[in-house]
Amino acid sequence: MPTRQDTLRDLLTKSGKDAGLADALIRIDNVVQNWRRQMHKRELGHRATRALGLDMDMAQIDVLFAIAHPMFAPDTNADDETMVSTVAERLHIDPSRASRLVAEMVNSGYARRAVSQRDARRTILELTPAGEAVIDAVRGYKWLLLGEFFSGWSPEDVATFVPLLERYSSWMNSSEVAEEKFADEIDELAKSIDRARQEVSSGSKSG
Known part of the structure; x- marks a missing residue:
């Protein structure tokens, strides 16, 4: 009986991809799925808070990073002012939740409300200094561990890896074009779900 990997390999080869690429994509996907699980559990973040003695949860730290966002995003206007709505947008959370988390950080002394220099009616x-110290410490913890890991790589490996990782991270930008190209194949995948549902439905009725 063919495995799921065999099915995926057949799907890719039928779409014109050679077997070697299919096997490589399966390996990449396995790595990314494992990475995603680790990121979802926020393992590194929890380790950082324990090591740094921070009595904060990850949602609170996320808010501090969201407030500090302009200084850590070179492609963002450094003059952008941050409001509660900005925090909600950057973290992709409900405005009411953002408001509650911001209030916690203000009450704890890690953030403060100020008057906008652009519009005196607006609160930013x-x-x-305490919030900035937390941000600097968490990022410093991460850089120390990353630096130690990559120090075992040759300069040539690092120089090869970084642009390839940047290139890989942009693959979703072209996914819509690929989706149009394989519209028929994707439609068949959708139909396979319907067929499986019908089989389950028929089996439950006969049982």
Whole structure:
């Protein structure tokens, strides 16, 4: 009986991809899925808070990073002002939840509310020195561990890996074009789900 990997390999080869690429994609997907599970559990973040003695949960730290976002995003206007709605947008959370988390950080002394220099009617958010210290410490923890890991790589490996990782991270940008190209194949995949549902339905009725 063919395995799921065999089925995926057949699907890719039928779409014109050679077997070697199919096997490589399966390996990449396995790595990414494992990475995704680790990111979902926030393992590194939890380790950082324990090591740094921070009595904060990851949602609170995320809010501090969201407030500090302009200083850590070179492609973002450094003059952008951060409001509660900005935090909600950057973290992809409900505005009411963002408001509650921001209030926690303000009450804890990690953030403060200020008056916008552009519009005196608008309230903006800033990090206090304590909030900036948390951001710097968490990022410093991460860089120390990353630096130690990559120090075992040759300069040539690092120089090869970084642009390839950047290139890989952009693959979703072209996914819509690929989706149009394989519209028939994707439609057949959708139909396979319907067929399986019908089989389950028929089996439950006969049982």
